[in-house]
Amino acid sequence: MTTESDLVAPQAARKVIIAADPWCPHNCVAGSDREGYIVDIAREAFAMAGIEVEYINMSWARALQQARDGYIDGVVGALPGDAPDFIFPEEAAGHTEIALYTHPDSTWHYSGIDSLEGLNLLAINGYAYSPELDAYIDRHRDDPKKVWILSGPAPLGRAIGLLGRHRSDVFPEDRFVMEWQLAQHSNAVALRRAVIIHKSPVYIAFSPARSQSMELAERLSQGTKVLRDSGRIKQILASYGLSWPD
Template structure:
């Protein structure tokens, strides 16, 4: 049985087996409900650690700070991280993929009929005002474009999406990039579903991963985590957790 072998091998592989995961307000992946952190990634992480005989604690951090904390080993684990060569220098990547939510450009509903951009390069070569989160990598193309000073004046970097959604609704931005699941959830919660909608521009359809700090977590532990995550896919627990928060999500 996969689970029993995981428990037998993994529990002693990380000393006391206490893992700290970064979270922030990022529904439907992380949310605070009655002083408890819940959501897709919160529940997946909690279930996987329980199968490994480990405890999981949550540390609230913005994304840019979380990457630095992961590098230094002060946070053990992040979720929803795209694979980049820079991050691979200090992070182990889980190899099990269960859910892919594409990064979509969201725009005002009133502009949808006139939207004719088919890529980020053409978007940023126009006078389109793009909102983006600090230190977030949306795609390889995006990462390359933001290094070019010619595009800098068309991008406004902000730490949190909630402010960007409101700026978009008030015509202070023309669009912003977000995971499809996250974007649809957040604009609904903000009462902006009738004013903001996903455009036809898919920025990236790459998978995002759980990652672990090389400074505090061994590669053997990550292999054990992958076994636990795979067992959750096999026995239906993974789908049940996703459907708890996003019933229409495809796996």
């Protein structure tokens, strides 16, 4: 069994820089008391190898580009479809359940991608949701009547507001993120969850432009496994009110 002493890097302590927009509880506001369970796991996993973690916030599309260009080491909260060219660790840090949300008064039901016909779908720039929905967004991203792409520093709050004011019809989001957002903002419209369309592991993914990315992915996987085997990950998840099978 791998132990913490097996993970210490032979070289001096280094720093890994990871970034994302806040997507709480997976990853939250950088520098806050609760930076998100994935960031907490990463800090403890990398500390076993003598590696410091710097976590910063920027838009998701910018974080992907900064990592793709090699300016930062990786992105937090990635699905495989977000960045297929990135280096993914073997061990996932968590998981996501993508749901479709509507205004609470809506009676619309999802019956496959064709049931989006005639509706306006909100999507956040650079996000992956599900293979089928991602393909639909790509087909219609130049038609704002079908797909409205949101960018900027706080797209989730904006999306909730747009649905609440009947400015759009459907919005895909991770259900844990939506539940967290609505719990933290009691004045937000309590959107209706129409259906869960996709479940996926979620990762920290590393830059395809940096030579150390494979090593970082391996170090993170090793440390994550130690934390999982020891029960520490369950403790971290519980501190965010979360639990799921290993």
